[in-house]
Amino acid sequence: xxxxxxxxxxxxxxxxxxxxxxxxxxxxxxxxxxxxxxxxxxxxxxxxxxxxxxxxxxxxxxxxxxxxxxxxxxxxxxxxxxxxxxxxxxxxxxxxxxxxxxxxxxxxxxxxxxxxxxxxxxxxxxxxxxxxxxxxxxxxxxxxxxxxxxxxxxxxxxxxxxxxxxxxxxxxxxxxxxxxxxxxxxxxxxxxxxxxxxxxxxxxxxxxxxxxxxxxxxxxxxxxxxxxxxxxxxxxxxxxxxxxxxxxxxxxxxxxxxxxxxxxxxxxxxxxxxxxxxxxxxxxxxxxxxxxxxxxxxxxxxxxxxxxxxxxxxxxxxxxxxxxxxxxxxxxxxxxxxxxxxxxxxxxxxxxxxxxxxxxxxx
Amino acid sequence: xxxxxxxxxxxxxxxxxxxxxxxxxxxxxxxxxxxxxxxxxxxxxxxxxxxxxxxxxxxxxxxxxxxxxxxxxxxxxxxxxxxxxxxxxxxxxxxxxxxxxxxxxxxxxxxxxxxxxxxxxxxxxxxxxxxxxxxxxxxxxxxxxxxxxxxxxxxxxxxxxxxxxxxxxxxxxxxxxxxxxxxxxxxxxxxxxxxxxxxxxxxxxxxxxxxxxxxxxxxxxxxxxxxxxxxxxxxxxxxxxxxxxxxxxxxxxxxxxxxxxxxxxxxxxxxxxxxxxxxxxxxxxxxxxxxxxxxxxxxxxxxxxxxxxxxxxxxxxxxxxxxxxxxxxxxxxxxxxxxxxxxxxxxxxxxxxxxxxxxxxxx
Numbered sequence: 001x002x003x004x005x006x007x008x009x010x011x012x013x014x015x016x017x018x019x020x021x022x023x024x025x026x027x028x029x030x031x032x033x034x035x036x037x038x039x040x041x042x043x044x045x046x047x048x049x050x051x052x053x054x055x056x057x058x059x060x061x062x063x064x065x066x067x068x069x070x071x072x073x074x075x076x077x078x079x080x081x082x083x084x085x086x087x088x089x090x091x092x093x094x095x096x097x098x099x100x101x102x103x104x105x106x107x108x109x110x111x112x113x114x115x116x117x118x119x120x121x122x123x124x125x126x127x128x129x130x131x132x133x134x135x136x137x138x139x140x141x142x143x144x145x146x147x148x149x150x151x152x153x154x155x156x157x158x159x160x161x162x163x164x165x166x167x168x169x170x171x172x173x174x175x176x177x178x179x180x181x182x183x184x185x186x187x188x189x190x191x192x193x194x195x196x197x198x199x200x201x202x203x204x205x206x207x208x209x210x211x212x213x214x215x216x217x218x219x220x221x222x223x224x225x226x227x228x229x230x231x232x233x234x235x236x237x238x239x240x241x242x243x244x245x246x247x248x249x250x251x252x253x254x255x256x257x258x259x260x261x262x263x264x265x266x267x268x269x270x271x272x273x274x275x276x277x278x279x280x281x282x283x284x285x286x287x288x289x290x291x292x293x294x295x296x297x298x299x300x301x302x303x304x305x306x307x308x309x310x311x312x313x314x315x316x317x318x319x320x321x322x323x324x325x326x327x328x329x330x331x332x333x334x335x336x337x338x339x340x341x342x343x344x345x346x347x348x349x350x351x352x353x354x355x356x357x358x359x360x361x362x363x
Numbered sequence: 364x365x366x367x368x369x370x371x372x373x374x375x376x377x378x379x380x381x382x383x384x385x386x387x388x389x390x391x392x393x394x395x396x397x398x399x400x401x402x403x404x405x406x407x408x409x410x411x412x413x414x415x416x417x418x419x420x421x422x423x424x425x426x427x428x429x430x431x432x433x434x435x436x437x438x439x440x441x442x443x444x445x446x447x448x449x450x451x452x453x454x455x456x457x458x459x460x461x462x463x464x465x466x467x468x469x470x471x472x473x474x475x476x477x478x479x480x481x482x483x484x485x486x487x488x489x490x491x492x493x494x495x496x497x498x499x500x501x502x503x504x505x506x507x508x509x510x511x512x513x514x515x516x517x518x519x520x521x522x523x524x525x526x527x528x529x530x531x532x533x534x535x536x537x538x539x540x541x542x543x544x545x546x547x548x549x550x551x552x553x554x555x556x557x558x559x560x561x562x563x564x565x566x567x568x569x570x571x572x573x574x575x576x577x578x579x580x581x582x583x584x585x586x587x588x589x590x591x592x593x594x595x596x597x598x599x600x601x602x603x604x605x606x607x608x609x610x611x612x613x614x615x616x617x618x619x620x621x622x623x624x625x626x627x628x629x630x631x632x633x634x635x636x637x638x639x640x641x642x643x644x645x646x647x648x649x650x651x652x653x654x655x656x657x658x659x660x661x662x663x664x665x666x667x668x669x670x671x672x673x674x675x676x677x678x679x680x681x682x683x684x685x686x687x688x689x690x691x692x693x694x695x696x697x698x699x700x701x702x703x704x705x706x707x708x709x710x711x712x713x714x715x716x717x718x719x720x721x722x723x724x725x726x
Contacts, residue, residue, distance in 0.1 A: 005389055012390045012606060023607055024387030026368055027375045027560060029684045060562055062423050062602035065585045099584040191603060197390060199423055199562050199605030219582065221462040222428040239425035240554060242562030242605060243375060244386055321392045 003319030012191040013340030022251040036235030045253035052178035063168035063189030066201030069223035076217040079131040087141035124158035132162040137170030138293040145293035173339040184209040195252040199245040268294040282355040296337040307331040366682030375554040376703030385614040399598030408616035415541035426531035426552030429564030432586035439580035442494040450504035477654040487521035495525040500533030501656040508656035536702040547572040558615040562608040631657040645718040670694040
């Protein structure tokens with residue numbers, strides 16, 4: 001009963017007190033001027049976070065829903081696309097394509113590696129008429145960061161394709177410059193660097209992307225960007241939004257506005273460096289990712305250690321949530337997050353719990 | 364600053380204190396036993412509310428998203444369906460069909476009327492091979508209730524079609540017996556009779572519906588019922604859920620469980636009767652719906668009264684939210700809700716504010 005729940009998971013991440021307070025307020029109706037002001041502040045502040053002067057749309061959904069929204073709004077049947085995969089979330093983009101009848105060209109990279117810009121360039125040279133290239137900014141399943149600036153440059157040099165970025169876990173944790181890097185569509189979710197509860201998805205769109213949206217023919221209704229943009233002009237959403245989570249997002253974005261994006265990225269640089277230094281000193285185990293992101297550190301467990309049991313024990317006995325590996329990495333790695341409202345003291349507690357048990361396991 | 368915000372709107376509806384408290388708690392991770400217990404309680408309690416022994420699925424979305432989920436999971440290209448429309452939400456089912464390339468047979472009824480069972484019977488006799496009939500339980504745009512029990516009986520007598528019911532605004536306000544009335548798919552949202560914040564959609568499915576889901580070919584991923592059912596077996600959702608709103612829903616459902624469904628429906632009967640008696644006494648204006656639901660009362664404003672201004676004035680000066688008419692009824696009617704956590708004292712305050720101003724407007 002005396003355990004404090006410490007979340008070191010890469011989404012959801014812990015919520016600042018002002019976000020919890022905002023979600024506990026009585027609801028306001030979503031077709032009122034008061035909601036319109038709150039919603040407008042969220043959209044404006046999201047443009048600040050995205051570093052864009054373009055349109056930002058909000059949807060009531062998960063990060064996966066936001067990813068689907070990009071596919072169904074940007075593509076038509078038989079469109080050729082490239083999906084670069086570095087883990088579970090690139091694979092999810094492929095599954096979404098297939099669910100909607102598209103057969104993308106998949107450019108796979110080994111788990112733990114990031115997308116090789118040269119390989120993408122060669123693939124674009126060999127395949128003409130590609131409509132869009134799908135990328136992860138950071139891959140939550142492996143903890144790698146992709147060099148989106150370079151990859152976007154290559155796409156625009158080699159093709160007319162749209163650059164579509166899943167920054168569900170990356171936004172507000174790693175530098176991302178939507179306009180300066182010429183990104184056409186960047187989707188994200190509320191529950192990671194944005195320091196809010198899960199339930200909202202966002203999409204930032206370039207002018208070039210809008211032209212494609214206007215003629216794209218994959219079916220959609222709930223996620224129809226054109227309907228959402230039309231309502232945005234009236235400071236509304238077409239369907240009833242998750243009002244409480246919008247209130248939480250408004251509060252969280254006030255914190256990011258006050259901090260500024262450069263400072264926010266520096267905070268994540270410092271937190272990731274602190275976590276890795278501590279993990280090296282206390283555990284001395286190999287890191288999983290070759291090009292590690294600021295969002296989390298994946299650590300390879302010694303052979304013979306049951307990672308699933310280890311993390312379950314830590315959660316049950318110490319109230320600390322740390323994520324394990326996904327799919328074939330289940331039980332073999334742990335993923336310690338350091339993004340959003342996670343603090344140095346949270347990381348210290350987590351690494352301490354791991355060190356005590358891993359020393360015990362070795363003994 | 365001293366105004367208390369009183370919501371008399373038909374979704375969102377006011378939240379009980381225990382729901383606000385639940386949403387203000389620190390997040391728990393959604394892949395833990397603790398979340399699994401909370402999620403399981405929501406699903407079990409939803410089965411209690413739906414009056415079903417069948418499967419109930421949860422999605423992070425609006426009521427519109429829940430409606431779309433039924434269309435894309437139950438239908439295949441070129442399927443023939445009937446959509447009965449009595450207002451804006453039947454029209455929405457039609458739009459969703461068209462967005463996914465289907466051309467439903469639309470059986471329209473005048474706004475303010477409910478679905479005529481004989482007309483549906485005749486339509487089913489004349490059109491063989493109908494795959495599904497889409498109905499509103501209550502129509503939020505007009506305040507009518509449809510006789511779902513009778514309509515379902517006719518569908519099953521005349522055809523093999525599935526009975527698909529939008530009970531986004533009706534569930535937990537009007538009697539609905541999913542199993543006893545042989546309803547195949549009933550969708551709803553969290554923000555009306557369920558007394559929670561908006562952000563969750565639910566679907567209850569019959570065994571017959573599941574057989575159809577397994578072969579339905581319209582494209583879907585985020586709303587894929589089979590993926591959602593698979594995760595349900597592990598007490599999870601396939602994508603990160605709106606954890607805070609799940610916590611709110613668990614708290615709200617505890618209240619409904621304690622009350623019991625018969626008592627809940629009686630409470631709504633009494634509240635609707637109270638509202639109509641008071642509206643008759645204080646305003647003496649005609650009601651809009653011919654077969655009024657317990658969810659709200661639509662009242663026709665005198666010619667010359669600007670309904671939009673009236674309601675905006677009441678909200679700004681008295682903090683009371685009352686909904687106006689939608690589409691061609693904008694400014695011509697108001698819709699006073701009496702469902703969910705709305706109480707007698709809320710209604711008294713709302714009718715009082717209307718009476719004072721309408722007497723003023725007439726003078």
